[in-house]
Structures are given as C-alpha cells and as structure tokens.
Amino acid sequence: MPYIPHTEEETRAMLDIVGVRTLDDLFADISPDMRPKSFSLPAGLSEMEVCSRLDSLAAANHTNVVSFLGAGFYDHHIPKAVDALSSRGEFLTAYTPYQPEVSQGTLQAIFEFQTAVCRLLDMDAANASVYDGGSALFEAGMMAFRQTRRRKLVIDECVNPIWRVMLSTYTANQHCEIVIVPHKNGTSDKAALKAAVDRDCAAVMVQNPGFFGSLDDYTELFTHARSQGALGVISVYPVMQSVLKTPGEMGADIAVADGQELGMPLSFGGPYLGLMACRRELVRQMPGRIAGRTHDVDGKTGYVLTLQAREQHIRRSKATSNICSNQALCALRALIHMSLLGPEGLSRTAELGMENLRRALDRLTSIPGVTMLNDAPFGNEAAIVLPMSAYELADRLTRKGYVPGFPVGNYYKNMDNVLLVTCTEKHSREQIGILCEMMASELRGGM
Amino acid sequence: MKTLFEQSCPGRVGVIPRKPGKRASDMLSASLLRRETPRLPELSELDVVRHFTGLSRLNYSVDGNFYPLGSCTMKYNAKFMEYAAGLSGFTALHPLMAQLRGAGHYTQGALQVIWELEQQLCEITGMKAFTLQPMAGANGEFTGVMLIAAYHRDKGNRKTKIIIPDSAHGTNPASATLAGYDVVNIPSRDGIIDPEELEAVLDDEVAALMMTCPNTLGLFENNLPHIVEKLRRVDALLYYDGANMNAIMGKMRVGDVGFDVVHLNLHKTFGTPHGGGGPGSGPVGVSERLIPFLPVSRVEKQQDGSFVLSYDKPKSIGYIAPFYGNFGVFLKAYAYILRLGGEGLRRASEYAVLNANYLRRKLEHTLNIPHERLCMHEFVASAPEGLRALDIAKAMLDRGVHAPTVYFPLIVPECLMFEPTETENKETLDELVSLLEEIIKTGRENPQALLDAPVHTPVRRLDETAAARRMILTEDMAE
Missing domain, CATH: 3.40.640.10 (Type I PLP-dependent aspartate aminotransferase-like (Major domain))
Known part of the structure; x- marks a missing residue:
C-alpha cells in the first residue's frame, strides 16, 4: 500500500504485541451496526496514472489566453x-x-x-x-x-x-x-x-x-x-x-x-x-x-x-x-517574493502595470463609444464604459484568446456596460495592441 | 541568524523587472503617493537563497524528523502531490474565468476536480453533500455551526446553546461563539462523554453537540448511538470534528451513524503538507436537511457531463471563501485519494491505529497511560511521577524527534499526546521507545539534565514571558 512501510511480518509482530489477531480487531469499539453502509471508492492508481489524470484535467482549463482580468487578484511574474x-x-x-x-x-x-x-x-x-x-x-x-x-x-x-x-x-x-x-x-x-x-x-x-x-x-x-x-x-x-x-x-x-x-x-x-x-x-x-x-x-x-x-x-x-x-x-x-524584488522591484512592478494600462486606455478610449467611467486617478486598473454589454464583449473576445477584463455588472446594478481592465508588468506592447484592435473591430462590428 | 533587514545593502538588487518608462510620480500627483519607498530588504538573489536555506535548516519537519504531534496527523506528504498542484493549467487559472460564459465553460477541468473531490468525501464520510470552501479546519467548524444556525432559523427553532465536551479542541468553543452561540461545557467520564452529564444540560435551547470522535484522548465514543437518540428528541444536531478522521476511514462513516455536519482537515487526513501552519483546507459535509444552506457557489454536473457553477440557492449562508476555497490544496488531496483508493484509505486508518496501539503498549511501563483500553490513532500519557511533560518534550527535541503535543487535552495532568501516523515504520517507533526510556531514566538519575534540555538545538529554552512583556514584534519595535 502506498506510504505504509510495514511488511507482513512486522504487521504480525506488532499485532501480537498489541494483543489482537487482525487489523480489524483494533476497531472492536465500532460495533457491527455502526460499520459503513458503503465504501465504494475506486481502486488506487499508480503515481504515473494519477499524474496523467491531473495532466488532462489541467489541460481542460483555458489558461492559454491573454488576460486583462484582475478585480483584486493579479497575475504577476513570480521569481x-x-x-x-x-x-x-x-x-x-x-x-x-x-x-x-x-x-x-x-x-x-x-x-x-x-x-x-x-x-x-x-x-x-x-x-x-x-x-x-x-x-x-x-x-x-x-x-x-x-x-x-x-x-x-x-x-x-x-x-x-x-x-x-x-x-x-x-x-x-x-x-x-x-x-x-x-x-x-x-x-x-x-x-x-x-x-x-x-x-x-x-x-x-x-x-x-x-x-x-x-x-x-x-x-x-x-x-x-x-x-x-x-x-x-x-x-x-x-x-x-x-x-x-x-x-x-x-x-x-x-x-x-x-x-x-x-x-x-x-x-x-x-x-x-x-x-x-x-x-x-x-x-x-x-x-x-x-x-x-x-x-x-x-x-x-x-x-x-x-x-x-x-x-x-x-x-x-x-x-x-x-x-x-x-x-x-x-x-x-x-x-x-518581497525580498527578491526589494523596494525597487516592487515599485517597478506597480509602475509597469500603470504604464501599460495608460498605453491601453489611450487607444481604447479613442474607440467611438468607449469612455472612462470617471476621471478619478487610477493605478494599474480602471473601469471603462462600453457601447454594449461588457459580459457579451468579454465572451466574444475570450473565444478568440483575449480576456479583455472583468464585467462588473455581475456585482453592481446598472453597470452591465462597465468593464474593469487590469494591466500588469507581464503584458507586452504587442498584446496590448492586439487587445485594442480586437476591441475596436468588435465594437465597430457590433454597432 | 541575522534578519533579512540586517543584511540589507542599499542599492543591491535581486530579481527585479526592467525599468519602467515612467515612474509613479510622472503618472500620479504627489498627494496620492507614499513619501518614501517601503524599507524592504535590498539583497541579491543569492543573499535571499542563502538566508532562507539557512532558516530552513533550523526547523524540524516530517521530511527530516519523526513528528508524533498528537491531533495534528503529521503523516508523510507525498512529493507527487506538489506536481499536481503546480501544473500551469491550474496555477494560471484566474478564479473569475469561471464567471465568464456559461458559468464555468473555461474552467471545466478545475470544476471537475471540485465536483469529484466532493463526491469522494461524501463516499468516505457517508454525508450527502460537501462544500470545499472553508480554508482551514477552524473555518470549517465556523461554517458548520453557521449551517446549524441557518437550519434552526429556517425551522423557526429558538436555539441559543451548543454543547461541547471538555476534551474538545479550543477551536470548537471559539467557532461556536463566533457563530453566535453560548457554549455549554460538559465533563467527560473515563475519557468519553458521560450520558448523564449530557442529559443534565440537554434542553430545547440546545442547537447542537460538537463532538470529536475518536475524541482528543484517542478514545472512541462508545455511547454514540444513545447520544444521537437523545439529541434527536430536542431537534439538536450532531457536529463531527473531523480532526481525527485518520482513525476511522473505511471503519465507520459519520453520515451512517447520524451526524449532521462534519468538517475534515485535508492537511491532516489527506496528506497535504502543513506548511508551518497552513494553508489548510476544511471541507464541510452535511446531511440531507442541511444541503439548502451550503455556501455558494455550488458546482453541479449537467446531463451532458459538463460542470457548471450555481449561485441560485436562496437559503445559502453566503460566501465562506472568496471563490471556491483553497483550490491548490484540493488538488493535492484529490491526487492522494486517487492514489490510495478505497482500500488504501482503509489501510491508512488501520495502520495509523496499529502504530498508535503498538507505541502505547511499548510505553506502558515508561509513562502513565490512563485508559486501559485500545486507543484509536493517538493516545495520551502522563509524565511519570516527579517529571514534567514539558521537560520530556524538550529532551526529545535534543534527540532529533519532534515532541508530542503537550498539556492538551487540558483534563489530563502532565499530558503527552502521541500520534505516530501510519507512515512511520516499526524501527522508528522502537527507537522512540528506547529514547523515551533513556530520557525517563536520565530524569530520575539526573533531574537537572532534563531541566537543561535542549542543548543541541539551534536555540535553547526561550523566555516567553520576556517576549510577551517586551513585545518586539517587528524589527522596528526597538527594545
């Protein structure tokens, strides 16, 4: 059995010392009417089999996307x-x-x-x-x-x-x-x-x-x-x-x-x-x-x-x-993480995200019908208003491999057209460019 | 060892990203910015690697030492589980991806893991449904008691009290209080719940009894069927603290014998590493009548075999975790259960109980063992006359073994609580026995030697009173 080191001889010797005949005798306190009505789990698998099962489950998730999702939970480079x-x-x-x-x-x-x-x-x-x-x-x-x-x-x-x-x-x-x-x-x-x-x-x-x-x-x-x-x-x-x-x-x-x-x-x-x-x-x-x-x-x-x-x-x-x-x-x-990045690394991380977001927003807000939700100062995340449902837009772009942000209508009333866009240091200029092009073409087509 | 901050050298850098084109002060007004950068350590990558490698060497761990810490189930944590949790198809998955399109379309693999793990835990415990949201055992207890409260509220029951035996973990009364209940303690007799004491406090205001079974003395509650019946009479629910689940897998299912709520500790029973105090995971299983109150979201399997997140549960208590729980921990437990299968899990419990009983018998003449009966996966002992549990524990550290849990449960004098787990071999147990015999002998012949222990550890006994008085909790709280 995996992770149980006892040989048969050892098991027998130990049972003798305890003074019972079988392993199940150790559970004499649990009367027959309290024993399991069922315990039908599948037989154990080898380590290789479990790993390959997890490989396929992992592959069933869409992680090969470029994502601008944040909302409190961010994808940063981890040293x-x-x-x-x-x-x-x-x-x-x-x-x-x-x-x-x-x-x-x-x-x-x-x-x-x-x-x-x-x-x-x-x-x-x-x-x-x-x-x-x-x-x-x-x-x-x-x-x-x-x-x-x-x-x-x-x-x-x-x-x-x-x-x-x-x-x-x-x-x-x-x-x-x-x-x-x-x-x-x-x-x-x-x-x-x-x-x-x-x-x-x-x-x-x-x-x-x-x-x-x-x-x-x-x-x-x-x-x-x-x-x-x-x-x-x-x-x-x-x-x-x-x-x-x-x-x-x-x-x-x-x-x-x-x-x-x-x-x-x-x-x-x-x-x-x-x-x-x-x-x-x-x-x-x-x-x-x-x-x-x-x-x-x-x-x-x-x-x-x-x-x-x-x-x-x-x-x-x-x-x-x-x-x-x-x-x-x-x-x-x-x-x-904080020790490896140090004060300079951590603030650069923040600043690269902020810089990337500004680059993205400059172009996104030049798309007709797209505006900032407000004119408050922001860091590496900001909300924009779309001329269509943010959920719908996110859905269409995600199918093409780009998650443009989080549709906040799930959590706030009357904000179905609001999209929360996040940038981190991991986004490249090219990725930001593609996002803006995809959104522009989607919104033009949608109007 | 010097702290990270003491080693810091201004201007030295480790793993930093490229230089941004603009600094924060170019993008935001000064009134929104901090006056100075945070004084985090400035170190090279090698400095950091040396520091943490050095720190790690100051720890005892399951990988390095026998760790018979009672009630904590310090079994071996198989290495392949780390592989499972480290797959990028899981680690790179943003939790909000599940809220795009079809509530789960992009996260089918992850939802399948959650659904299957819930099914596995149902089969192991005999409960009707599980939530994996609670992020540790105590968080699971809280969730369980909140479910009990929601059930009674829904039925219009006026309940104010929860009964907890004196042998329970401290988290039980703390969780019950947090969920809004008054705690009624009952003493145990011969190490288990005394039905008469229970009867004496049982009335219509009792919402539930929280039980650890086998209890923290390592004993099975023989009166269980009577207890279940008594509670039913006043519509009180029965809560099972699964801290000790490692004793009964495949031998008893708590759902079959009448428990309404159970929390498990994936980091105990299902072999996920303790990490120096977390992250854990404390799934909660319930009987049929509590299902409507489970936290949202729920993962549901559809006719076509796909999985979907459902939020439409009007009686739900709400969110316990920000999303689905400590998913990275689920992956490890899920891998462990698949690896062992039903037979492996049953064997794990059998050998956990065999190891505990073997050790108990071998130590009978060395320590005072209060209960003359078979124990489950752990047992308690008292230090022999004239010796203190604390000193024995410290002497063990000197000899390369982690100490058992000491002074818990509170009802046993000079208590040492041993839980060897199934993954330790016979030689390790035998060595512990000789080592304890030698410690006791030393204690009798040269009491000072025990009082002085440990001497071979990175530090010796520490002044806890001074720590509490001086309260130096950061590098900046000067003496």
Missing part, C-alpha cells in the same frame, strides 16, 4: 526562487511552531514577514496572516467591535464586493449593523461616508485602490472617524501599495489586504493570504499567530509565538478569533 525556497521540505512539512527550539526557521520568517508587512503598510504590528483579504476584513471588523464596544460598521461600496459578501456572511449572527455607502460613479462618496460615521459606529471601512481602480486619500475620513471614537480600516492592494500613500500616512487604525499578488499563483481562487496590520494600541485585539523576539537561557536571540492569551487554544470561547491554521506557507512565499 522562480520563490518556488524553489518555499518548497523546501523543512518549511513545507513542518507544523505550527509550537516547539520554538526546533522551529526557529518558521518563527524568524514570521517575524520578518510581520516586519515587511508593517513596512509596506506603514503600521506598527502585523500577525502571521489570516486566510485571505475577505477574512482579514471580517477580523478587522471584529477587532473594532471589541475595541469600541459598538456594533456598527460603515463600509464603502467601492470595497471589493467579494469581500463585502464574505463580511456579511461571517457577521450574520453577530448582532451588528452593516451600513453600505453607495459608490459615486465608481469612486468613494466621501461626504456620505463621513455623514454615516457617528458615535455608534465601530469602524469605517474603505479600499484603496477601490474596486473600480480609482485612487483616493482617506486622511480626512479617518480623522473624522477618530473624532467619533470609531476606527479607520483600509483594505489595499499590496503591489500598488509600494507606491501609494500608506495606511499609516492616512491615519488608519487597521490595514488589511489580500497578499495573493506577493508570490501566490492565481490557482483558481486559493490558497491566498490575508494580511493584517494595526496600530500598536490594538495589538491585543488582533487575531491569529504573532511571533515575537526574545532570548534563550544562554542569552541567544530567538523567536516565539507570543501574546497567546488572545488565542483559542488558551481562551477557548473567549478568544479573539477561532483561527488556528493560517496561511503560513503563503506568508513565507510573500516574504521571499
């Missing part, structure tokens, strides 16, 4: 050293570092990850990760509930709708109120957000860049929130964050992000990585694992999981969160 290092068995096959003396590799990496996240987001403290950007947003809301003892969240409709749906699922039994402030043509309605933040509000939640790609400065909103005793929570995209005004500079209390674009492949939705960072005063409200620096009995520097009194294995029903396993290996990948 090959990220795979080589993160797949080392010493990282891959270790568990949560409960025995710090033999887990310094994982623990120091978490400490370095926390440092990198804090420096990127310009915050004081970070945890070892949560599952993804959506669960990070939810945990930020829970932190705000505990900190302020209030039960209302005010959230901008420009926050990624996928994460907003998760937030409402997760808080369904929390006896709280979630106020969604409608977007204004794809930008934050800051006056309305400000008006909604009152003395019952636990936190105001915004996103930069917003879902439609527009950039903003939330400093004033966070100042107002503070004056009302509410927290400011901001969700960001990590690569753009390398050039954009930071959560810290805006005065945010908690910053969250999906770290997918820091070295995680798209992989059909996961595993991704939830980043969470906060001001020092809020550390004890933060969920999840946190590594801290200390020293051993000889005075040598080392790292441990710390502030564990917040966690479920100690506090049980009174813990800050139920999280146990997080996305440790993804956090390691993000750390390696």
Whole structure:
C-alpha cells in the first residue's frame, strides 16, 4: 500500500504485541451496526496514472489566453526562487511552531514577514496572516467591535464586493449593523461616508485602490472617524501599495489586504493570504499567530509565538478569533517574493502595470463609444464604459484568446456596460495592441 | 541568524523587472503617493537563497524528523502531490474565468476536480453533500455551526446553546461563539462523554453537540448511538470534528451513524503538507436537511457531463471563501485519494491505529497511560511521577524527534499526546521507545539534565514571558 512501510511480518509482530489477531480487531469499539453502509471508492492508481489524470484535467482549463482580468487578484511574474525556497521540505512539512527550539526557521520568517508587512503598510504590528483579504476584513471588523464596544460598521461600496459578501456572511449572527455607502460613479462618496460615521459606529471601512481602480486619500475620513471614537480600516492592494500613500500616512487604525499578488499563483481562487496590520494600541485585539523576539537561557536571540492569551487554544470561547491554521506557507512565499524584488522591484512592478494600462486606455478610449467611467486617478486598473454589454464583449473576445477584463455588472446594478481592465508588468506592447484592435473591430462590428 | 533587514545593502538588487518608462510620480500627483519607498530588504538573489536555506535548516519537519504531534496527523506528504498542484493549467487559472460564459465553460477541468473531490468525501464520510470552501479546519467548524444556525432559523427553532465536551479542541468553543452561540461545557467520564452529564444540560435551547470522535484522548465514543437518540428528541444536531478522521476511514462513516455536519482537515487526513501552519483546507459535509444552506457557489454536473457553477440557492449562508476555497490544496488531496483508493484509505486508518496501539503498549511501563483500553490513532500519557511533560518534550527535541503535543487535552495532568501516523515504520517507533526510556531514566538519575534540555538545538529554552512583556514584534519595535 502506498506510504505504509510495514511488511507482513512486522504487521504480525506488532499485532501480537498489541494483543489482537487482525487489523480489524483494533476497531472492536465500532460495533457491527455502526460499520459503513458503503465504501465504494475506486481502486488506487499508480503515481504515473494519477499524474496523467491531473495532466488532462489541467489541460481542460483555458489558461492559454491573454488576460486583462484582475478585480483584486493579479497575475504577476513570480521569481522562480520563490518556488524553489518555499518548497523546501523543512518549511513545507513542518507544523505550527509550537516547539520554538526546533522551529526557529518558521518563527524568524514570521517575524520578518510581520516586519515587511508593517513596512509596506506603514503600521506598527502585523500577525502571521489570516486566510485571505475577505477574512482579514471580517477580523478587522471584529477587532473594532471589541475595541469600541459598538456594533456598527460603515463600509464603502467601492470595497471589493467579494469581500463585502464574505463580511456579511461571517457577521450574520453577530448582532451588528452593516451600513453600505453607495459608490459615486465608481469612486468613494466621501461626504456620505463621513455623514454615516457617528458615535455608534465601530469602524469605517474603505479600499484603496477601490474596486473600480480609482485612487483616493482617506486622511480626512479617518480623522473624522477618530473624532467619533470609531476606527479607520483600509483594505489595499499590496503591489500598488509600494507606491501609494500608506495606511499609516492616512491615519488608519487597521490595514488589511489580500497578499495573493506577493508570490501566490492565481490557482483558481486559493490558497491566498490575508494580511493584517494595526496600530500598536490594538495589538491585543488582533487575531491569529504573532511571533515575537526574545532570548534563550544562554542569552541567544530567538523567536516565539507570543501574546497567546488572545488565542483559542488558551481562551477557548473567549478568544479573539477561532483561527488556528493560517496561511503560513503563503506568508513565507510573500516574504521571499518581497525580498527578491526589494523596494525597487516592487515599485517597478506597480509602475509597469500603470504604464501599460495608460498605453491601453489611450487607444481604447479613442474607440467611438468607449469612455472612462470617471476621471478619478487610477493605478494599474480602471473601469471603462462600453457601447454594449461588457459580459457579451468579454465572451466574444475570450473565444478568440483575449480576456479583455472583468464585467462588473455581475456585482453592481446598472453597470452591465462597465468593464474593469487590469494591466500588469507581464503584458507586452504587442498584446496590448492586439487587445485594442480586437476591441475596436468588435465594437465597430457590433454597432 | 541575522534578519533579512540586517543584511540589507542599499542599492543591491535581486530579481527585479526592467525599468519602467515612467515612474509613479510622472503618472500620479504627489498627494496620492507614499513619501518614501517601503524599507524592504535590498539583497541579491543569492543573499535571499542563502538566508532562507539557512532558516530552513533550523526547523524540524516530517521530511527530516519523526513528528508524533498528537491531533495534528503529521503523516508523510507525498512529493507527487506538489506536481499536481503546480501544473500551469491550474496555477494560471484566474478564479473569475469561471464567471465568464456559461458559468464555468473555461474552467471545466478545475470544476471537475471540485465536483469529484466532493463526491469522494461524501463516499468516505457517508454525508450527502460537501462544500470545499472553508480554508482551514477552524473555518470549517465556523461554517458548520453557521449551517446549524441557518437550519434552526429556517425551522423557526429558538436555539441559543451548543454543547461541547471538555476534551474538545479550543477551536470548537471559539467557532461556536463566533457563530453566535453560548457554549455549554460538559465533563467527560473515563475519557468519553458521560450520558448523564449530557442529559443534565440537554434542553430545547440546545442547537447542537460538537463532538470529536475518536475524541482528543484517542478514545472512541462508545455511547454514540444513545447520544444521537437523545439529541434527536430536542431537534439538536450532531457536529463531527473531523480532526481525527485518520482513525476511522473505511471503519465507520459519520453520515451512517447520524451526524449532521462534519468538517475534515485535508492537511491532516489527506496528506497535504502543513506548511508551518497552513494553508489548510476544511471541507464541510452535511446531511440531507442541511444541503439548502451550503455556501455558494455550488458546482453541479449537467446531463451532458459538463460542470457548471450555481449561485441560485436562496437559503445559502453566503460566501465562506472568496471563490471556491483553497483550490491548490484540493488538488493535492484529490491526487492522494486517487492514489490510495478505497482500500488504501482503509489501510491508512488501520495502520495509523496499529502504530498508535503498538507505541502505547511499548510505553506502558515508561509513562502513565490512563485508559486501559485500545486507543484509536493517538493516545495520551502522563509524565511519570516527579517529571514534567514539558521537560520530556524538550529532551526529545535534543534527540532529533519532534515532541508530542503537550498539556492538551487540558483534563489530563502532565499530558503527552502521541500520534505516530501510519507512515512511520516499526524501527522508528522502537527507537522512540528506547529514547523515551533513556530520557525517563536520565530524569530520575539526573533531574537537572532534563531541566537543561535542549542543548543541541539551534536555540535553547526561550523566555516567553520576556517576549510577551517586551513585545518586539517587528524589527522596528526597538527594545
């Protein structure tokens, strides 16, 4: 049997020592009426057979396309050293570092990850990760509930709708109120957000860049929130964050992000990585694992999981969160990715995407009937309005091997003609040229 | 080791992209930009490779060490699973591709994996349907309890409480609280649920009982049929914490014996690597009556054999994951199940239980083992009189073996919890036995030697109190 090393003789010898006759005798506690009614899985396959089955399943997905899809999840180049290092068995096959003396590799990496996240987001403290950007947003809301003892969240409709749906699922039994402030043509309605933040509000939640790609400065909103005793929570995209005004500079209390674009492949939705960072005063409200620096009995520097009194294995029903396993290996990948790119590499990545998008939009908006959704500043993602259904256009072009962007009508009412276009450093001039030509000819033909 | 940041050298570069034609300041106004670039490390690729190779050598891992960490199922993670998850037909697939044309037309291979893995898990557990969305075990528990709440709400039941035995994992009460319930703890007797204690707290306000079976003491709940019957009387549901599923594959299906909800840990039972604490995957299986409440989207198979995503489930609790769950982890578990087949899975459980019982018998005279009966895939022991579990654990580290889980479950004094898994051979178990005998002997003859352990590890015992007090959580939190 695969991965079972016992020979027949060993099995017999071991059964003798245990004092039973057969392997099934070990399960005497499970009475006959509790035995399986069926267990009809196919016979096992050889390694070669399984691999070839997966080869054909992988080939059944359309990945041989040029794609301008983003919407929070981005296709960046991942340096090959990220795979080589993160797949080392010493990282891959270790568990949560409960025995710090033999887990310094994982623990120091978490400490370095926390440092990198804090420096990127310009915050004081970070945890070892949560599952993804959506669960990070939810945990930020829970932190705000505990900190302020209030039960209302005010959230901008420009926050990624996928994460907003998760937030409402997760808080369904929390006896709280979630106020969604409608977007204004794809930008934050800051006056309305400000008006909604009152003395019952636990936190105001915004996103930069917003879902439609527009950039903003939330400093004033966070100042107002503070004056009302509410927290400011901001969700960001990590690569753009390398050039954009930071959560810290805006005065945010908690910053969250999906770290997918820091070295995680798209992989059909996961595993991704939830980043969470906060001001020092809020550390004890933060969920999840946190590594801290200390020293051993000889005075040598080392790292441990710390502030564990917040966690479920100690506090049980009174813990800050139920999280146990997080996305440790993804956090390691993000750390390696950030180290290989460095500050210059990360900002170049952001800038190449921005440059490519400007190149694309110059041509796309010269197609009759195609306009920008708004005139807000943007980074490497922006929304355009088409003279036809964006879903229909995306469908037609995808058949020809080009995915022109994401039709936002799936998530926003009355926006069926709006297409969210993303560029990264991976797009070539030729690919952008072909996209523009295909769209021009499709739209001309369609009119 | 020096940190990445201490090694940083301004101006040094690793793997950076070509220079852009325009910089951010050419494209955006300064008010939108950060004042200075993030102070990430500036290193060469070799610097980075040396650093992480060096760090990796400071870890114990299943690949390098016997890792009998109870309740974590640290079995061998077959290398070919990494191949499966690394195929570009999967890794390059944008999750939103499924939302273009025909809800899944461009992602048929991926949807087939999800659908088939759900079917496999249904057959393994006897549940009627599975969702793969939960991104770890605790996330699965939360999902399961949210499903229970949705069921009761839909029926108009007024339920406020969830019963949890004192031997349960800490995630159980934390998940139940997060889903809006009050937790009622019940003590166990002889290591298993005491039907009288259960009866005493059971009333119409009880929404469910969360059970780990075999429980965290490694014991099978003999009273299971009675428990099921008692709960039915008050329309309370039965939740199965699948953390210990590695003990019962092919021997019992939780769906057949009356459980309504189960979460599995693909990173335990189905051999996907733990990664130093994730990513995991915590699929949730349900009985017929909970199907309408499962998270969306659902993958459905059509008449023509193609697969489609369905969002039209009005009673659904919503989204637990941004998309379909930790898909990269599914691929590994799916490959593992195909490789082992039904017979291989049953054998895995048989040998997991054989290894645990063998080790238990061999250690009977070395450690105090509280329950005189067959264990399942793991067992608990107490340190012998005068010795501490912690010191034994640290002495094990010195001898190249990862420690068992210590001080859990909380109800066993000086607890050491061993789970050898099926993938370890007899010699490894025998070596552990002699090593523990030697440690206990040393502890009796020279107690200080145990208190001083470990001495051969990269660092020795660390000051956790100082860590919590000083709170240095980043390079920038100066002392």
